Amino acid sequence: MSDRPADVRIHDFKEVDCGLSPAEAIAEAERCLQCKKPLCVKGCPVCIDIPAFIREIADGNFPAAARALKEQNMLPAICGRVCPQETQCEGVCILGSKETPIRIGALERFVADRERENDPSLPETAKPTGKRVAVVGSGPAGLTAAAELARAGHAVTIFESLHEAGGVLTYGIPAFRLPKDVVKAEIDQVLALGVRLKKNHLAGRSVATDQLLGYDAVFLATGAGLPAFMGILGENLNGVYSANEFLTRVNLMHADAFPEFDTPVLHGARVAVIGGGNVAMDAARVARRLGAKVSLIYRRGEEEMPARKAEVGHAKEEGIEFLTCTNPTRILGEQCVTGIECVKMSLCGIDASGRPSPKPIEGSEFTLDVDMVIQAIGTSPNPLLVSLIPGLERGRKGNVVVDNDGRTSIPHVYAGGDIATGAATVIEAMGSAKKAAAAIDAMLKGE
């Protein structure tokens, strides 16, 4: 198992991490202590029986390992790649205190890839209940809830506004981190459970809200799709993108293959990416692959970056320049971007997020010559549908207010994923969707 060399991989969109060989997987699985009270399972938002699937790998029984995984998680090839295991299952692995933790994510991916390439098995589904459930959005939360509810025997319809399913898995995460055939195969598995997918259906517009509320239960998983902009001067110059737009043009619309594909994207020679999260790393690495020299600008220090350490490492290997403790003050240019003015920041005190609070250092302004700027400073809950549903309680940040089981202020309407929590990870979205699906199932069966 290894990463492809940086100087090779920056010229294509093929996957960076090559995955484990069967021998490597078995050797890794044999290291597992098979704890009686496994901490790793507690660390997993979707409660995969991790020791069980690892035991099957150690025995060389890969199909059984896949079945054990899919009992709790229908998207294992995706999670194996994009979950922050280091802060979840692997972060609490008992082996971590003495040596290195079991590489649970790599093993999950190995099992899922192997199954996909051979003969995928489907979990059993219960007898039809005759209840109809509408799921809005086909991202990680929507897919997870749909799979759980279909397995429980309910008739599930997913409404997706784009022409492809997958939400952020499709438009957001680049192929070199999450290949699109992997996403498609796992979505197909969910659909094979009998889930209906209605693409090109924007709930609230193509499906009226009363039509939607006419289902026996509704699960809202519309995500945190609304991109934030910094609100600095020059933001609407040609050449300034939100990370959402830049990534959507490349990942969903294949603008990297223009003019074979019709959607264009600008190819900056020198690109500034603003932000320190996984999305910022993704945007920087995509811009690099389109031929740019990339500077990543982040207002705090590298230690404070919310991105996974591995992704920060990948970005650095690929030649992304890191300008930390730096914040943009305005974007320069007449019609197109020609530069960005920044100020150095000092870290002092601790802010509400528990991280060092950045303050501008007076007189430290400097400019960078760039011809493109990508803002990856976060997204907020998509207001479109939820603002059209009367009586749906929303929080200050526009998120749908839910209890622990995803219940909203409307009895048969549930919500999960980023629309409820604000921008978070794929696996957290899936975890909240599983809880909500269990509550929906209980409600539908209790009636």
Add this chain to the structure above:
Amino acid sequence: MYKVELATKLADRVYEYWIRAPQVAQHARAGQFIILRLHEAGERIPLTISAVRGDTVRVIFMAVGKTTEELATLGAGDSIKDVVGPLGKPSEIENYGTCCVIGGGVGIASTPLIAKELKEAGNHVIGIIGARNADLLILEDEMREVCDELYITTDDGSKGVHGFASDILKKLLDERQIDRVWIIGPAIMMKVTSGVTIPYGVKTYVSLNPIMVDGTGMCGSCRVTVGGETKFACVDGPEFDAHQVDFAELMQRQRIYTGQEKVSLERFAEHRCRCGEGGHHHE
């Protein structure tokens, strides 16, 4: 797949298409739009909903870029890969009194539906439609049917009044009370024409057409400055208070991909020549 039910050429490079899309047709209101993608390699482009009949919606477009040129090669019975809508907020239809609905060039496509809904809301509706010349003037009969009064202008005087819609609008504003004005057309035409209503303090709507991708508020490609604030035309619009719109920025942002658009169009033209495909369904 979404079937083209009827494809007609209305004028030089201007086409009228009826597309079967029940989920759009059942909910469409004046002022809204669709986004379509022709095939797997296609881009997503927004087009205003011009009319609705049963399960079909009408779009009217000018073949000016690669995608619209390619769309124009489709005939009745052909299919479009993806259609999503209705997108955007509907026009703010109320009984205001007397309303003026102005269309310029292919922008006339949007006007009958707005005029019709204003009429149904009880307004006295004055239509003004203008084009470069008589041959490019579209939907005259339809507008005559839904408007209480209709004025026609052409830049060259080949039909109606020799001049611009703004000339007629100014005359009307001097003569009588106008309560609301809608202007739909090229950005420069909307800028100039809406300038006329400023001294009269008449609230004026324009329908903005910036570059879009998803059309659901997710990417921010279509951001426009209205009243000093950044808005997304796809979900906050497409109609905005004309007097607050930064038209210079809109026009600047419409030019982001001029270079690539040219490459794409030339490549498509070459491909058509090689394949001997004329795209003459309509001639």
